[in-house]
Amino acid sequence: MSEKRLNFLKRAVESDPNAEMSRYGLAMELMSIEEFKESEMHFKKLIEIHPKYVPGHFMLGKLYSKMGEPEQARATLEHGIEVAEEVGNMHAAGEMQEELDMLE
Secondary structure (H helix, E strand, C coil), X not given: CCHHHHHHHXXXXXXXCCCHHHHHHHHHHHHHCXXXXXXXXXXXXXXXXXXXXXXXXXXXXXXXXXXXXXXXXXHHHHHHHHHHHHHCCHXXXXXXXXXXXXXX
């Protein structure tokens, strides 16, 4: 991950805080460099602004797992599965169920 890409994504989010792809990209980049708390903040904001954005739920669940917070991961993934099913994204629901099964 380059500092240039991280700075680009930060500027994109500052420019348009409601842009789902910019915020998702920033959260993912932060997760990849283990800036977990900042990544969590961006995933949560993403879900607050775009509650039906399924990848946000999935990756926040994975982030909680990486952070050693299995209960948070479980609750996030369970809710994410509900959202995925609601919007008809059965593939994502299945992937989240697999992630959930690995927690148990």
